[in-house]
Amino acid sequence: MRTDDLDFELPADLIAQEPAETRAQSRLLHYRRDDRSISHRRFAELDRLLRPGDVLVFNDTRVLPARFTLRKATGGLIEGLFLAEVCRGRWRVLLRGLEAYRGPLRVADAPEVVVNVVGRGEDGEYELVVPTDLPAAAVLDRWGRMPLPPYIRRRRRHDDRDEMDRQRYQTVFARLAGAVAAPTAGLHFDPQLLGRLDAAGIQRTFITLHVGAGTFRPVQSATLEQHKMHAEAYRISPEAAEALNQARRQGRRIVAVGTTSARVLESQPADEPFRAIEDRTSIFIYPPYRWKHVGAMITNFHLPRSTLIAMVAAMVGLEQQRRIYQEAINQRYRFFSYGDAMLIE
Template sequence: MKTSDFDFDLPERLIAQHPLLKRDESRLLIVDRKTHDLTHTTFKSILDELTSNDVLVVNNTKVMPARLIGQKEETDALIELLLLEQQNGLWDALVKPGRRVKVGTIVSFGNGILKAKCVFEKEEGIKSFEMIHEGIFYEVLDQLGQMPLPPYIHERLEEKDRYQTVYAKEIGSAAAPTAGLHFTKDLLLSIKAKNIPIIEVTLHVGLGTFRPTTVENLQDHHMHEEAYSIGEKEAEMLNDAIKMNKRIVAVGTTTVRTLESNFKDNQFHSGASRTSIFIYPGYQFKTIGALITNFHLPKSTLIMLVSAFSNRDLILKAYNEAVENEYRFFSFGDAMFIK
């Protein structure tokens, strides 16, 4: 299979530039994998699609204000860092413009409140930095950093929390798990009232999720590792769901990748790990029975994962119908429920 097999035409006007006033009033396209029926509704009606035989699994990662704009100490040249993750005391980041930052370069932010010293260069444009600061790093980052909105969003985000899910807890993501942006606290309470457990897992979104595919042959695409974890209680709840033959409804592709990576020897395991799983058509799913997801970029690993869960022709048919019906696309856009 090739990357071009997952291309589709999308008018630029349909790329959502801002979130809706009310999270759960976005549109929802329901895709039935058995009948191939497509149903148009609103997101709050997801409640009608869920039963007491379901468990809902969400990714509770929290987005860092990961975009930092500072100055190179030697020349005052403007440098932008997009923090990805911390490993062994150093921070991996994408740098713009990368050619201006070499090993030993120091970039200063907030008149020196924070300094980033480039320690070494990795593959694919990633560089590792030692962060020099006083106090708690995340407090400094909250003061100086900006929310890392995707490059196709050109409008200013008025409320930073709108790029967070209402259940975001564990800070560490460089992008939001956007399928979860549609849920409100009231909607979650209504789901619990139907005796549907809501299970939280964590995958910190990084390059593995949002970096585009640049090769035509899928087997040549390199997925970057992302950190994930599942708590002891949550692993037990998931294993109970498997034993009781309940339907696991995953909220977002990051949740899918967490569950599918973790499930080994016919059970879920608690603890922290890392995954570089790449799911595309031909993959045999082991855990999930339904998926809530946004509309993804053409030729992205995310539309490939969604196609693997359904099938490519049905997903492209659904995407084309969404375009015809003027759905809003990508991070702040509308949603799909694939059952």
């Protein structure tokens, strides 16, 4: 499949720079595959759109405040993104602006902290030694910022919306820290909506996939078949496996909340029970694809030429994906991480 088939023109003013005033007041495009109908709703209506007995599968990863700024001895600034903790005090990061600099680096918001580059990889990856006995999550909580994607514009150092981003670029059910991007479909759920879903007989369970930096990266190859998919760590707990197996035994629908949940579910074998597992997945779902477990999906509107929009096309077909996105543009839906959502069933 040609990557160009997933391209589209989006007016810049439809790229959401801030979330909706309240989570569940986001708009929701409802697409039904059986009759190819499109209707326009509010996310708060979700409890009236799903079926009693449906099982919502949420990703409970917690986003780390993974962006940080370093300062060279010359005064120049280097932007950093935490990727992983190799061991206590040793981090794998992306750095932009380091280039050939070899001098000391201080944390811009904690100038008493000096970090050292001890390894250089490819594509801007480095290893840093950070003088601390604390886990990376605790250190980043002190002087990190939320890792908003570059299309959400913020001031380079401090922005009046930083605290809002800490609250709203995080799901209300986030639990296990490790993501450097949010599972954005989950951002629309608030406690009130979750309570109404409970009352409507709609069940939920949680898996964990730590969303990596490659999530929003556009496909660079000419065809999807040539693209090398990034791998991400995930976990299915014994409780989640049992909830999913029970739903399947009873013929109830599994609804993936977001592409990350869908990737975890579809990484499991089709002809075996779900089981508790910790693993990594590099599954790339694009047309044509036969879905094994996911019966419906809630997702945001995604970047052109991305692996995420390819998954939408795999669920509805390329022609319908184009139609849905054009309708969303015509109706002025808000796009990408802080934007509106769609329900595909």
